[in-house]
Amino acid sequence: MILEGIVSSEGGDGAPHAAPMGPRMPSRPPWKTFELRPFTSSTTWANLCRIPRGVLHVTDDPLVLARSALGMPLGPWNPARHIAGWRLADACRWIEFEIVETSCEGPRGLMAARVVAEESGRPFFGFNRANHAVLEAAILATRLHLIPAKEILMEIERLRPLVAKTGGEAHHQAFALIEQACRGATVA
Numbered sequence: 001m002i003l004e005g006i007v008s009s010e011g012g013d014g015a016p017h018a019a020p021m022g023p024r025m026p027s028r029p030p031w032k033t034f035e036l037r038p039f040t041s042s043t044t045w046a047n048l049c050r051i052p053r054g055v056l057h058v059t060d061d062p063l064v065l066a067r068s069a070l071g072m073p074l075g076p077w078n079p080a081r082h083i084a085g086w087r088l089a090d091a092c093r094w095i096e097f098e099i100v101e102t103s104c105e106g107p108r109g110l111m112a113a114r115v116v117a118e119e120s121g122r123p124f125f126g127f128n129r130a131n132h133a134v135l136e137a138a139i140l141a142t143r144l145h146l147i148p149a150k151e152i153l154m155e156i157e158r159l160r161p162l163v164a165k166t167g168g169e170a171h172h173q174a175f176a177l178i179e180q181a182c183r184g185a186t187v188a
Contacts (some may be wrong), residue, residue: 001028004135006057007036008077009047009085016077016086019044020068020142023056023113028035031095031118036111046108052099053083057091062134062167064088066174069138070181082117092124115141125167130167130175133159149185156182164188 002022011017019042024035035055038045048054059065067074076089083096094117101112125131137159140152156179163175 001025003034003058004065004073004139006059006064006088006091007038007044008057009054010051010085011047012050013045016074017043017047018052018057018068018074018088020065020138021056022139031115033100033115034095034097034113034120036107036113038111039107040109041107042105044104048111050101052102053085053087054097054099055080055087056095056097056113057081057088057163058093058095058124059088059091060128060131060176061090062131062171063177064090065135065138066141068178069141070177072177083153089121091121093121093141094119097130110144128166128171129162130165130171134161134171134174136177137175137182141178141181144182144185146161149182152177152182152185 002011003025004022006018007021008016008018023032042166064074074088077086079090080087080096096116097113098116099111103110138154140155163171
């Protein structure tokens with residue numbers, strides 16, 4: 001199964017770098033291993049090749065999801081507890097990992113990760129249709145280099161009623177950030 005989350009890796013300056021990612025996970029915890037599939041042109045790929053460890057964050061915060069998809073700064077950050085790395089302070093779950101194997105075929109690489117530690121943070125709020133709509137919109141925003149912006153904007157419009165009907169203020173803010181970025185891509 002794919003678990004949508006945010007992966008933090010360590011930049012060359014030692015600062016955290018965050019990127020949305022959907023690793024392939026075994027169906028049920030406890031997880032011992034999982035697979036990351038970053039684009040080989042990405043900063044995450046370069047960081048994890050250089051320093052093969054990081055943290056997978058599970059969050060239900062729509063603004064964090066949107067900001068990570070758009071490459072905006074996240075935080076606050078805390079040092080990871082079991083590896084040298086960084087954890088988002090306000091995540092529902094952290095999975096600290098080490099990369100144990102790397103291969104590259106095509107534009108995506110494959111990184112096999114071994115779970116070093118897993119911890120829970122704040123409680124998961126629960127399922128909300130607006131969260132899912134923001135997540136889908138965030139994924140679309142990361143695909144602007146692959147899918148024509150007009151098609152993405154059509155999907156954004158399809159998702160809008162879910163946010164309007166079921167979302168709170170954070171969902172509306174997150175959706176607006178994503179929509180603004182996607183509309184900006186149509187102008188460029």
